[in-house]
Amino acid sequence: xxxKNKSAGEHELSASQEDYLEAVCxxxxxxxxxxxxDIADHMxxxxxxxxxxxxxxxxxxxxxxxxxxxxTLTGPGEQVAQQITRTHTFLRRFxxxxxxxxxxxxxxxxxxxxxxxxxxxxxxxxxFAEFIEHCPRTxxxxxxxxxxxxxxxxxxxxxxxxxxxxxx
Numbered sequence: 412x413x414x415k416n417k418s419a420g421e422h423e424l425s426a427s428q429e430d431y432l433e434a435v436c437x438x439x440x441x442x443x444x445x446x447x448x449d450i451a452d453h454m455x456x457x458x459x460x461x462x463x464x465x466x467x468x469x470x471x472x473x474x475x476x477x478x479x480x481x482x483t484l485t486g487p488g489e490q491v492a493q494q495i496t497r498t499h500t501f502l503r504r505f506x507x508x509x510x511x512x513x514x515x516x517x518x519x520x521x522x523x524x525x526x527x528x529x530x531x532x533x534x535x536x537x538x539f540a541e542f543i544e545h546c547p548r549t550x551x552x553x554x555x556x557x558x559x560x561x562x563x564x565x566x567x568x569x570x571x572x573x574x575x576x577x578x579x
Contacts, residue, residue, distance in 0.1 A: 426526035436492035511558040
């Protein structure tokens with residue numbers, strides 16, 4: 412829970428700690444339980460690293476962790492994990508659907524961005540995505556034109572008309 416999610420009296424979480432919460436949440440959704448070895452496999456880290464992270468998150472009241480038992484999120488841990496997951500999902504969809512990056516690139520970048528973007532920027536990106544989806548002057552054709560512009564690195568033919576109108 413970095414600065415964008417921090418409430419009074421709480422300590423910031425590192426990107427790594429947020430990733431652990433997100434992994435526990437995902438594994439519980441997918442498998443109904445999260446175990447240390449499953450978290451280690453998911454995150455491609457060693458089990459001792461997972462154990463250390465879970466002890467820290469447990470001390471912060473975000474997970475319920477006892478050795479050799481399943482790991483669960485506490486109420487506050489669930490809230491943080493859900494927020495991180497929503498942010499990650501939105502950023503991945505934005506990167507693919509609006510900016511047209513590959514799914515692999517979108518996934519990797521969303522994972523990094525989810526820890527860095529603040530609430531104000533995230534809300535602005537959401538508003539931008541809604542605007543281009545619903546505004547009759549933008550819409551899917553506008554996104555497609557943008558993607559073609561990125562591929563060609565030059566203005567589409569009809570952009571000359573818009574530029575002429577703007578300068579009139």
